[in-house]
Amino acid sequence: xxxxxxxxxxxxVFEGPLDLLLHLVKVQEMEITDxxxxxxxxxxxxxxxxxxxLQLEVAGDFLVMAATLLNIKLRMILPQEASTEEAIPExxxxxxxxxxxxIRKLVEYRRFKELSATLREFEIQNKGVVYRTQAxxxxxxxxxxxxxxxxxxxxxxxxxxxxxxxxxxxxxVQKERFTTDDKLVELRSRIQLGHHLNxxxxxxxxxxxxEVITYFLAILELAKLREITIAQAGSYEEIFIAPWNDSxxxxxxxxxxxxxxxxxxSIQTNGESISPQIELNSNLADELLSPEITGGV
Amino acid sequence: xxxxxxxxxxxxxxxxxxxxxDGALPQPLPEELEPVLEALLFTTTSPLSLKRLSELTxxxxxxxxxxxxxxxxxxxxxxxxxxxxxxxxxxxxxATKPDYADxxxxxxxxxxxxxxxxxxxxxxxxVAYKQxxxxxxxxxxxxxxxxxxxxxxxxxxxxxxxGTKEVPGRPSLYGTTEVFLKTFGLRxxxxxxxxGQMKELFQRELxxxxxxxxxxxxxxxx
Amino acid sequence: xxxxxxxxxxxxxxxxxxxxxDGALPQPLPEELEPVLEALLFTTTSPLSLKRLSELTxxxxxxxxxxxxxxxxxxxxxxxxxxxxxxxxxxxxxATKPDYADxxxxxxxxxxxxxxxxxxxxxxxxVAYKQxxxxxxxxxxxxxxxxxxxxxxxxxxxxxxxGTKEVPGRPSLYGTTEVFLKTFGLRxxxxxxxxGQMKELFQRELxxxxxxxxxxxxxxxx
Numbered sequence: 001x002x003x004x005x006x007x008x009x010x011x012x013v014f015e016g017p018l019d020l021l022l023h024l025v026k027v028q029e030m031e032i033t034d035x036x037x038x039x040x041x042x043x044x045x046x047x048x049x050x051x052x053x054l055q056l057e058v059a060g061d062f063l064v065m066a067a068t069l070l071n072i073k074l075r076m077i078l079p080q081e082a083s084t085e086e087a088i089p090e091x092x093x094x095x096x097x098x099x100x101x102x103i104r105k106l107v108e109y110r111r112f113k114e115l116s117a118t119l120r121e122f123e124i125q126n127k128g129v130v131y132r133t134q135a136x137x138x139x140x141x142x143x144x145x146x147x148x149x150x151x152x153x154x155x156x157x158x159x160x161x162x163x164x165x166x167x168x169x170x171x172x173v174q175k176e177r178f179t180t181d182d183k184l185v186e187l188r189s190r191i192q193l194g195h196h197l198n199x200x201x202x203x204x205x206x207x208x209x210x211e212v213i214t215y216f217l218a219i220l221e222l223a224k225l226r227e228i229t230i231a232q233a234g235s236y237e238e239i240f241i242a243p244w245n246d247s248x249x250x251x252x253x254x255x256x257x258x259x260x261x262x263x264x265x266s267i268q269t270n271g272e273s274i275s276p277q278i279e280l281n282s283n284l285a286d287e288l289l290s291p292e293i294t295g296g297v
Numbered sequence: 298x299x300x301x302x303x304x305x306x307x308x309x310x311x312x313x314x315x316x317x318x319d320g321a322l323p324q325p326l327p328e329e330l331e332p333v334l335e336a337l338l339f340t341t342t343s344p345l346s347l348k349r350l351s352e353l354t355x356x357x358x359x360x361x362x363x364x365x366x367x368x369x370x371x372x373x374x375x376x377x378x379x380x381x382x383x384x385x386x387x388x389x390x391x392a393t394k395p396d397y398a399d400x401x402x403x404x405x406x407x408x409x410x411x412x413x414x415x416x417x418x419x420x421x422x423x424v425a426y427k428q429x430x431x432x433x434x435x436x437x438x439x440x441x442x443x444x445x446x447x448x449x450x451x452x453x454x455x456x457x458x459x460g461t462k463e464v465p466g467r468p469s470l471y472g473t474t475e476v477f478l479k480t481f482g483l484r485x486x487x488x489x490x491x492x493g494q495m496k497e498l499f500q501r502e503l504x505x506x507x508x509x510x511x512x513x514x515x516x517x518x519x
Numbered sequence: 520x521x522x523x524x525x526x527x528x529x530x531x532x533x534x535x536x537x538x539x540x541d542g543a544l545p546q547p548l549p550e551e552l553e554p555v556l557e558a559l560l561f562t563t564t565s566p567l568s569l570k571r572l573s574e575l576t577x578x579x580x581x582x583x584x585x586x587x588x589x590x591x592x593x594x595x596x597x598x599x600x601x602x603x604x605x606x607x608x609x610x611x612x613x614a615t616k617p618d619y620a621d622x623x624x625x626x627x628x629x630x631x632x633x634x635x636x637x638x639x640x641x642x643x644x645x646v647a648y649k650q651x652x653x654x655x656x657x658x659x660x661x662x663x664x665x666x667x668x669x670x671x672x673x674x675x676x677x678x679x680x681x682g683t684k685e686v687p688g689r690p691s692l693y694g695t696t697e698v699f700l701k702t703f704g705l706r707x708x709x710x711x712x713x714x715g716q717m718k719e720l721f722q723r724e725l726x727x728x729x730x731x732x733x734x735x736x737x738x739x740x741x
Contacts, residue, residue, distance in 0.1 A: 015416055016441035061441045108438055115422040116415070118490050122481040123412055128398025129383065130405065130562045131390055131479055133342055149635065151703045155712040157637075158644035161660060200713040204648055238713065322625050328598070333622050335601030336615035339561070340623050353625055368599075376550070377594065379558030393558040400555050401562055403544050403575055 017065030018109040020047060025106070032106055037076060037099060041069040068097050162209075178211045183218035191228055191243050199230070199239035324355035330365040331372075335391070338369075343475065344388025386478040387485055420446045421455060425477065425489055429459050429470035447471065455480065546577035552587040553594075557613070560591075564674055566610025642668045643677060647699070647711060651681050651692035669693065677702065 014020040024043045025032055048062055076099070097105070190197060199219070206212045219241060222228040232239045325333040337345060337353055347359045354362065366389060370382045373394075383392040393401055413421065420443055423435050436443045450456045459472035473486070483489065547555040559567060559575055569581045576584065588611060592604045595616075605614035615623050635643070642665055645657050658665045672678045681694035695708070705711065 013415070015419055016439055018440040059441065065440065105438075105440070109440070112419060112422050112426065112438060115426060115490060116418045119418055119422050119425070119481055120412065122483070123418070125395060126480060126482040127412075128393060128395040128401055129381075129479075129482060130393045130401050130558075131342070131383070131385075132339065132561065133564075149703050151705065151710075151712065153635075153640055154644045154647060154703060157640045158648050161641060161645055204713065323621060325619075325622070329619075331599050332601030332616065333619050336619040336623055337601075337626055339602055339613065340615060340626055345626075353622055372599065377553050377590075379554030379556070380561055391561070393561060394554065397547075397551075397555050397558045399545055400547065400575055401558055404559055404562055404567075 016059075017044075017062045018106060019113075020044065020062065021065070021106060022110055022113070032110065033103060035099065035103060035106075037069065037073050041066075041073050044069055068102070072097060072099055072102065178214035180214055180217045180221060183214050184221055187215070187218055187222060187241070188227060191222070191241065197241040199241055202241075322353070322355040324357055330354070330357070330361070331368050334362065334365050335369055338382070338389055338391045341390055344383075344386045344390040346388040349388065383482070384484050385482065386475045392479075416446050417450060421450060421473070421477070424450070424456050424471050425473050425486065428472040428486075429462075430472075431462050431468040431470055433468065435471075544575070544577040546579055552576070552579070552583070553590050556584065556587050557591055560604070560611055560613045563612060566605075566607050566612040568610045572611070638668050639672060643672060643695075643699070646672070646678050646693050647695050647708075650694040650708075651684075652694075653684050653690040653692055655690060657693075 014023065021040065021044065022032075024040055024047065025035060028036075028039065028043060030036060030040070045066060048066060051062075187197070202215055203212045206215065219228065219230065222241075223230060226244050228241050229244050230239060230241055333354060334350065337350065345353070347362055350362050351357055351359050366382060372378065373381045379394055379397055380391050381394045383390055385392075412418075419439065420435060423438055424430055427434065427438075432443060432447060435447070447456070451458075454474055454476040456471050456477065457474050458469045460470040461467040462470050477483075478485070555576060556572065559572065567575070569584055572584050573579055573581050588604060594600065595603045601616055601619055602613050603616050605612050641661065642657060645660055646652055649656070649660075654665060654669060657669070669678070673680075676696055676698040678693050678699065679696050680691040682692045683689040684692050699705075700707065
């Protein structure tokens with residue numbers, strides 16, 4: 001006879017062996033403080049069999065409890081002297097529950113089941129109670145809930161992203177994506193349309209360092225071919241690319257600050273020596289020319 | 298989900314002693330006090346204590362604030378209001394009335410709609426009652442492995458690591474959070490049924506043996 | 520923060536008595552409509568359109584909802600109220616009255632000093648420098664799923680959808696907003712520190728041993 005009433009869908013789900021034991025105690029109408037170990041053990045084992053028969057997975061914890069119950073039962077049956085503690089190895093004493101330990105555990109566990117039930121009531125009562133978890137952005141008079149931020153935070157973040165892009169190994173695989181020739185054709189057409197290109201903007205739109213370098217090589221190539229001129233008003237100013245001898249660019253740049261004129265004739269690209277006149281601030285050259293590119297200097 | 302204002306524990310009301318109002322914050326006029334408090338309790342994402350509300354109103358007397366809060370409570374009691382003044386987690390905050398759960402939960406797609414599972418609520422009650430507590434102690438009480446359950450409770454923000462126990466292995470100590478108090482509508486942990494109340498519950502159970510079966514049914518059926 | 524994340528595997532399937540089947544949301548009674556709307560407009564993190572409010576009230580007529588919204592507006596007009604019905608970008612939401620901005624700002628000032636987490640800042644910087652940009656591109660750069668972060672940035676008003684990319688799937692293009700500029704004290708996007716200004720960073724890097732390695736890596740790929 002099963003203590004668990006099939007069919008399956010009414011089978012209580014036990015949270016653990018203690019839960020099952022509590023259930024059995026109640027079903028058997030025992031007092032928790034006066035458990036009949038042999039009866040409860042039999043019921044417990046039967047319950048496990050039922051669970052197995054229903055193909056419910058019986059967790060190890062349930063089996064441990066079964067062993068514990070059998071152990072307690074055994075010690076109760078055995079003559080008193082045989083169950084004295086000398087018979088049990090020291091390290092196992094903690095593991096073996098006495099009837100009293102078991103009762104204590106059951107009482108404690110039942111206490112928390114009761115507290116759970118109270119919490120459950122509270123939970124249901126409060127299920128529709130919602131707190132705002134985000135301040136409204138549209139608080140009139142308080143335009144932004146986010147305090148003023150230092151732009152350097154953003155700049156540092158993007159620098160890190162930029163460095164990470166540069167060092168991502170995938171780019172060695174994708175080295176064919178950008179070619180100097182393509183960039184050269186692109187830049188030439190844009191310059192020929194009479195545009196002044198902002199080099200910084202150009203680089204910012206690049207998806208990675210490789211593209212920056214490709215653009216840079218194309219710019220050097222165009223400079224060498226005397227198709228473009230590059231100018232910057234001073235440190236930290238924008239760098240512009242314009243058609244060769246674009247007077248407008250030069251005058252505007254020269255008005256604001258004298259620019260350095262440096263020759264970069266010793267730079268090697270594509271194995272050729274080039275000696276274009278490039279209008280560059282010397283700091284800028286340091287900035288743009290990585291050791292690899294300036295390797296020959 | 299990434300949040301703008303994570304870690305409610307950093308926003309525990311009255312917990313920012315170094316941050317007194319810079320400059321003199323004007324005191325609201327008496328007739329302004331209720332609306333100002335309503336606006337503050339609407340905006341905050343974490344309950345505001347009386348002390349904090351006093352700071353935020355240019356140092357008004359707490360008694361005066363309490364009076365205005367009662368005024369607000371009365372306004373909200375009106376049936377045409379969908380909000381209420383909630384006294385929770387050591388402070389005050391506006392919240393929706395429980396009556397409109399159906400519609401609110403339809404809006405909050407990501408919010409958990411079903412009650413916590415028996416395993417979750419059982420573990421939560423142990424943590425609530427015994428905090429700070431380590432995993433092994435919880436498992437000793439429950440008699441089963443509790444790792445996954447603890448992780449779920451952490452993810453739900455209901456419990457958090459509050460320290461480490463100074464024993465070999467330095468296991469984490471768990472405690473309940475502000476979200477826990479809000480979920481169960483508790484002003485503080487003292488509002489949990491005390492041991493005394495628990496005894497009453499036991500006695501009720503002894504008189505009415507069906508009770509605890511009903512309870513396990515709640516968790517188990519459907 | 521999300522109060523409770525869904526944890527389906529841990530949860531008992533719907534045993535809440537009032538819960539109706541998905542899609543069959545009950546219509547509030549006429550006298551319930553105002554409080555229900557108030558609770559919804561309180562809870563939402565972004566404005567709710569009339570259409571959405573109709574869906575959320577079991578398909579009530581928009582005219583009926585408009586009537587109730589006017590009722591709410593009248594309630595809020597009362598001087599004892601600190602809230603108002605805000606109509607923004609085609610939807611409704613509760614907001615605090617502008618009259619109480621002083622106190623609200625005092626409250627917000629005391630929030631965490633930097634509510635922008637590293638993930639938010641990083642994503643924001645990518646959007647700022649690479650805009651217009653689609654989610655997939657951001658994720659390619661960051662190497663992680665960025666949906667939640669983008670949503671949070673949108674909710675914070677720092678970014679917005681500025682168009683769609685004409686590729687299969689027509690993904691949204693994101694860009695920064697006025698709020699973004701204000702938050703970072705920029706007059707316009709031209710004021711973002713440019714690559715030219717990254718020079719300092721590069722030079723700082725040159726002094727560190729790890730850097731030359733990074734650079735030669737880069738050189739090798741050319």
